Amino acid sequence: MAPLLPLLLLLPILLLLAIADALPPACSEVVTCAGQVVHYPFSLNSSESDCGYPGLDLFCEDNATLILPVKSHRYRVVGIDYLAHTVAVSDDDISKYANTGGCLRLHVNLTIDYTNSWLQLTQSDSNVTFLYNCKKSISWLPAVELRGCQQQDGKKSYVLPDGGITGTEAYEYECEEVVVAPVLGLHKEKILPLTNGSFGEVVKAGFELMYNAHSQQCDGCERSGGWCGYQRNDTHGGMNFTCFCDNGPAAARCNQWCAT
Ligand SMILES: *[C@@H]1O[C@H](CO)[C@@H](O)[C@H](O)[C@H]1NC(C)=O
Numbered sequence: 001m002a003p004l005l006p007l008l009l010l011l012p013i014l015l016l017l018a019i020a021d022a023l024p025p026a027c028s029e030v031v032t033c034a035g036q037v038v039h040y041p042f043s044l045n046s047s048e049s050d051c052g053y054p055g056l057d058l059f060c061e062d063n064a065t066l067i068l069p070v071k072s073h074r075y076r077v078v079g080i081d082y083l084a085h086t087v088a089v090s091d092d093d094i095s096k097y098a099n100t101g102g103c104l105r106l107h108v109n110l111t112i113d114y115t116n117s118w119l120q121l122t123q124s125d126s127n128v129t130f131l132y133n134c135k136k137s138i139s140w141l142p143a144v145e146l147r148g149c150q151q152q153d154g155k156k157s158y159v160l161p162d163g164g165i166t167g168t169e170a171y172e173y174e175c176e177e178v179v180v181a182p183v184l185g186l187h188k189e190k191i192l193p194l195t196n197g198s199f200g201e202v203v204k205a206g207f208e209l210m211y212n213a214h215s216q217q218c219d220g221c222e223r224s225g226g227w228c229g230y231q232r233n234d235t236h237g238g239m240n241f242t243c244f245c246d247n248g249p250a251a252a253r254c255n256q257w258c259a260t
Pocket residue numbers: 033034035063
């Protein structure tokens with residue numbers, strides 16, 4: 001009888017340890033980077049067992065820059081509003097190619113493939129379109145010629161606000177590259193009417209994205225009190241959706257009554 005007593009006393013502690021162990025730290029972790037609070041559904045420098053929405057894994061560089069990577073592109077996180085479910089981003093690479101000789105030269109569309117993403121543009125955003133190195137001149141408004149972008153061969157570049165031009169129209173001017181950048185409408189208003197130099201600032205100011213668990217799987221998981229995430233599946237080496245619950249990971253939702 002006597003040797004059993006210490007074991008019985010230990011049991012609740014062991015149980016507590018098991019419960020604490022079940023939830024990946026990323027679920028409840030609150031960290032800061034560059035003065036910004038990062039927590040679920042975002043994750044920071046996450047490892048193999050990811051808690052948080054897919055695509056919201058942020059990187060912290062030197063405690064100075066918070067980065068949202070989308071495919072090969074890096075967006076600098078300017079702010080996260082956890083109540084409104086929005087994240088303000090700007091293009092991190094812009095300083096590299098902006099204002100090279102006064103020419104704001106973008107090489108990638110700053111839009112995201114929103115159909116496959118848990119991120120969406122918001123009502124606050126609009127797009128601007130850059131047309132680079134066009135053989136034919138565009139002389140109509142609201143097209144504005146980009147200062148400093150003129151080529152030796154006389155090719156010119158232009159910037160247009162939302163709805164200023166369609167993709168097919170753009171090709172008629174035989175431009176080498178068409179690049180679309182979402183911008184905050186608010187910032188755009190400030191610099192209207194469009195002038196040669198003001199677009200750099202507007203593009204640098206960035207735009208706003210909305211994040212949403214617009215997935216039935218994740219909605220169901222969160223409503224059952226769980227955290228959405230991903231876990232590596234040893235069978236095929238890929239990642240599978242996982243609902244992280246207080247009592248351990250589940251495939252779809254937490255079942256507080258059946259699980260032990
Ligand atoms: C990051 O910077 C903040 C201030 O901006 C500071 O309080 C914090 O200790 C820093 N963290 C690290 C890991 O350096």
